[in-house]
Amino acid sequence: MSEEHNPEQGNRILEVSLGATTAEGGTRERVYTVGGAGTFPFLGAGPAAGHPPRIALEICDDTRTWSPIVLREVGDLAGDTGAWAAAAETTFGADMVRLFFTSTRQRGFDDFASLGTTMEEVIGATKYPLIVEGSTEPGIDSEVYRRIGEAAEGERILLGTAEADRYRSVAASALAYGHALVAQTPIDINLAKQLNILLHETGLPPERIVIDPYTGTLGYGFEYSYSVMERIRSVALQGDADLARPMISSAIDSLNVKEVREADPETADEVAIRWEFYAAFSALVAGAEIVCVRHPGTVALLREALPALQEGSHPQEEAYGDESA
Amino acid sequence: MAMKALDIYKLLPKTNCKKCGFPTCLAFAMKLASGKVDVDLCPDLDEQTRELLGGATRPPIRLVGIGAGERSFAVGEEFVLYRHERTFYHQPGLMMQVADTWPGERIERIMTRVRDETFHRVGEDLSVDGIAFRCESGDADQFGGVVGMVEACASLPEVVIADDPEAQAAALAHCGNFQPLIHAACADTVEAMCDLARKYGCALAVRAGDLEELKRLVGLCRDRGIENLMLDPAPATLRDFLVRSVEIRRRAVERTDPDLGYPVVFDTVPIDLPDAATALGILKYAGVIIIDELAPSSTMAALTLRQNIYTDPQKPIQVTPGLYPVNAPTGSAPVLMTVNFSLTYFTLLGYLEAAGIPCYLFIVDTEGMSVLTAVAGGKLTETVVADAIKKTDLENRVDHRILIIPGYAAPLSGKIEEETGWEVRVGPRDAAEIGEYLETGWEA
Ligand code: SF4
Numbered sequence: 001m002s003e004e005h006n007p008e009q010g011n012r013i014l015e016v017s018l019g020a021t022t023a024e025g026g027t028r029e030r031v032y033t034v035g036g037a038g039t040f041p042f043l044g045a046g047p048a049a050g051h052p053p054r055i056a057l058e059i060c061d062d063t064r065t066w067s068p069i070v071l072r073e074v075g076d077l078a079g080d081t082g083a084w085a086a087a088a089e090t091t092f093g094a095d096m097v098r099l100f101f102t103s104t105r106q107r108g109f110d111d112f113a114s115l116g117t118t119m120e121e122v123i124g125a126t127k128y129p130l131i132v133e134g135s136t137e138p139g140i141d142s143e144v145y146r147r148i149g150e151a152a153e154g155e156r157i158l159l160g161t162a163e164a165d166r167y168r169s170v171a172a173s174a175l176a177y178g179h180a181l182v183a184q185t186p187i188d189i190n191l192a193k194q195l196n197i198l199l200h201e202t203g204l205p206p207e208r209i210v211i212d213p214y215t216g217t218l219g220y221g222f223e224y225s226y227s228v229m230e231r232i233r234s235v236a237l238q239g240d241a242d243l244a245r246p247m248i249s250s251a252i253d254s255l256n257v258k259e260v261r262e263a264d265p266e267t268a269d270e271v272a273i274r275w276e277f278y279a280a281f282s283a284l285v286a287g288a289e290i291v292c293v294r295h296p297g298t299v300a301l302l303r304e305a306l307p308a309l310q311e312g313s314h315p316q317e318e319a320y321g322d323e324s325a
Numbered sequence: 326m327a328m329k330a331l332d333i334y335k336l337l338p339k340t341n342c343k344k345c346g347f348p349t350c351l352a353f354a355m356k357l358a359s360g361k362v363d364v365d366l367c368p369d370l371d372e373q374t375r376e377l378l379g380g381a382t383r384p385p386i387r388l389v390g391i392g393a394g395e396r397s398f399a400v401g402e403e404f405v406l407y408r409h410e411r412t413f414y415h416q417p418g419l420m421m422q423v424a425d426t427w428p429g430e431r432i433e434r435i436m437t438r439v440r441d442e443t444f445h446r447v448g449e450d451l452s453v454d455g456i457a458f459r460c461e462s463g464d465a466d467q468f469g470g471v472v473g474m475v476e477a478c479a480s481l482p483e484v485v486i487a488d489d490p491e492a493q494a495a496a497l498a499h500c501g502n503f504q505p506l507i508h509a510a511c512a513d514t515v516e517a518m519c520d521l522a523r524k525y526g527c528a529l530a531v532r533a534g535d536l537e538e539l540k541r542l543v544g545l546c547r548d549r550g551i552e553n554l555m556l557d558p559a560p561a562t563l564r565d566f567l568v569r570s571v572e573i574r575r576r577a578v579e580r581t582d583p584d585l586g587y588p589v590v591f592d593t594v595p596i597d598l599p600d601a602a603t604a605l606g607i608l609k610y611a612g613v614i615i616i617d618e619l620a621p622s623s624t625m626a627a628l629t630l631r632q633n634i635y636t637d638p639q640k641p642i643q644v645t646p647g648l649y650p651v652n653a654p655t656g657s658a659p660v661l662m663t664v665n666f667s668l669t670y671f672t673l674l675g676y677l678e679a680a681g682i683p684c685y686l687f688i689v690d691t692e693g694m695s696v697l698t699a700v701a702g703g704k705l706t707e708t709v710v711a712d713a714i715k716k717t718d719l720e721n722r723v724d725h726r727i728l729i730i731p732g733y734a735a736p737l738s739g740k741i742e743e744e745t746g747w748e749v750r751v752g753p754r755d756a757a758e759i760g761e762y763l764e765t766g767w768e769a
Contacts, residue, residue: 042567065757105758136754165701186695218626219446220671223633227409256675259625267622274600274626281604282630305601308563
């Protein structure tokens with residue numbers, strides 16, 4: 001028997017709200033709800049179809065390790081995080097920005113004050129919900145997440161990333177300042193479940209968690225990620241509440257693989273966009289509710305494809321739909 | 326419904342006569358249950374049982390071959406909706422279209438590309454599989470002429486797209502002997518198309534947007550003795566294709582609708598979202614995907630996706646432990662230790678190659694676990710590292726005693742130093758930072 005055809009049971013992916021309007025204590029002009037689906041992606045009709053997936057453009061505050069292809073494409077924006085974030089929404093058509101505080105990943109990072117400043121700048125420059133990624137170094141996690149969380153207080157950002165051995169600082173910040181959180185586990189359905197249980201113990205409500213089963217790059221293990229997303233969606237629809245969470249997918253190493261790096265400069269953008277697109281689009285089909293990419297051209301391609309996957313006579317409206325109150 | 330081995334066993338003669346080639350009826354039942362043998366191997370079944378077991382154990386989707394010669398391929402014989410349930414067996418053929426109204430140079434360019442363009446990835450040559458001729462002129466002679474022209478310079482699997490049986494006949498006169506796919510029969514033309522399929526012995530696609538109509542067409546073809554069929558659900562949008570293709574596959578593998586047990590053809594051209602449609606066809610069960618002229622950047626990504634999706638998921642996510650030279654290192658090059666989780670390996674390798682710094686990637690056996698999981702689960706320990714140093718003869722491969730370990734393995738650094746006598750440096754947690762880490766002086 002197939003696994004998804006159990007409409008009688010009515011199991012749904014938990015809904016997670018991102019962003020807060022002025023009335024809710026934030027400054028967002030739009031808020032999103034992700035999740036809610038009761039079937040495999042794009043197969044359901046009516047409420048079982050769930051909320052539309054969202055496309056995020058990833059940017060960073062320190063471009064030293066960012067793809068040169070993207071940096072060439074965005075030009076001066078790369079030196080101005082606020083302007084880059086604004087362009088993601090207005091010029092590039094992303095549903096949201098995912099800001100990586102890559103500065104915190106340099107050895108000996110201690111400029112904590114800059115985090116709050118940049119965070120405020122990006123909040124001021126944008127109108128849609130935000131995803132924000134902090135440090136990956138346990139020694140500074142607590143300070144980094146406190147600064148980011150505090151600067152974004154009330155905005156209900158999606159804060160990342162909690163992992164099995166280091167989730168306390170992120171969770172503490174999400175709890176203290178009212179944010180949602182990304183919980184990442186390396187392509188393993190049981191680890192994903194365990195981390196959700198650990199997070200539950202911190203007191204963070206389940207409707208504030210988005211899971212990241214880790215997305216391998218196209219050609220470099222993407223198939224494992226594709227299948228783990230399908231499995232997570234499948235057991236969730238069978239009633240496993242610990243896994244009935246929206247998923248976020250980002251094949252973050254896409255632009256560093258040989259095929260992209262060694263592409264002829266003439267076609268490098270086209271190759272980069274396709275490499276990101278095929279993984280992100282496939283992740284949507286496997287069940288990701290938020291897909292993240294780095295090249296603005298990939299956002300455009302995804303933007304074009306999404307309405308054709310969605311139900312209804314006005315798919316365009318649905319895809320861009322503003323769900324604020 | 327598919328049957329379990331024991332249920333099958335109950336219907337067998339239970340004489341263990343071995344005529345099927347298996348030592349016992351139970352052994353045969355187990356093979357049958359996994360779809361690996363045909364029920365006809367047991368000669369002692371009555372007609373009714375044979376039919377029942379055949380229906381329950383034969384591959385739920387028929388295998389259909391397209392093309393003749395080296396590049397020919399077969400699709401179908403699939404068993405599951407999700408690759409994690411087992412695996413997908415026969416990857417879809419990508420067929421690049423040419424229309425008979427296009428200028429000769431354009432047709433020739435596409436033909437040459439399909440014939441010659443290949444990408445090499447992890448031991449496989451990936452290429453677009455064949456050509457799809459589309460009759461747009463409405464003129465049988467013109468269509469036949471174009472098919473004849475391509476046929477003269479390439480022996481590629483082909484799809485002949487024409488609704489008019491006369492145009493089909495004109496094209497098949499040139500290529501019919503090479504097992505092209507005839508695309509497509511609909512209610513009005515089913516008889517004439519069946520005659521052509523019979524004459525040339527090639528596969529026939531039937532097309533209808535409605536599944537009941539598709540089944541009716543399949544029935545009509547079968548009544549005429551045509552069994553090599555494919556289904557075109559005539560999608561107008563990506564969602565049409567997704568919904569219809571999933572439903573066809575579901576009913577086929579659940580064996581609730583044997584009339585839908587045929588591979589699917591996806592003509593992506595009318596949808597006008599070439600990348601999305603091609604990806605969707607690969608993910609959601611197409612056997613043949615007709616594509617427009619995609620740029621190499623797109624075909625490369627599409628073929629890579631196809632390779633990924635059609636990889637057997639039972640294959641462990643591991644690389645062989647050992648010492649891997651990167652960028653031609655010498656004895657003084659840094660040694661970077663990590664785990665044998667494939668994703669970690671590939672990711673790190675990508676960044677190291679990008680950085681262009683000669684070094685050794687030292688892969689220890691953590692049973693395919695990531696660094697984080699391996700440290701937490703006790704699969705990455707100082708003893709594992711010490712053993713790996715011995716096994717790879719690391720001491721004689723480099724002329725220093727410095728080991729760079731992943732950021733996430735930092736808690737083990739002291740223990741590794743004690744156990745191995747090597748000096749341990751803690752590298753970054755994020756592979757993206759490895760280039761900079763090495764450049765700014767790992768020796769310091
Ligand atoms: S041939 Fe038939 S009866 Fe004989 S061992 Fe095989 S299954 Fe059993």
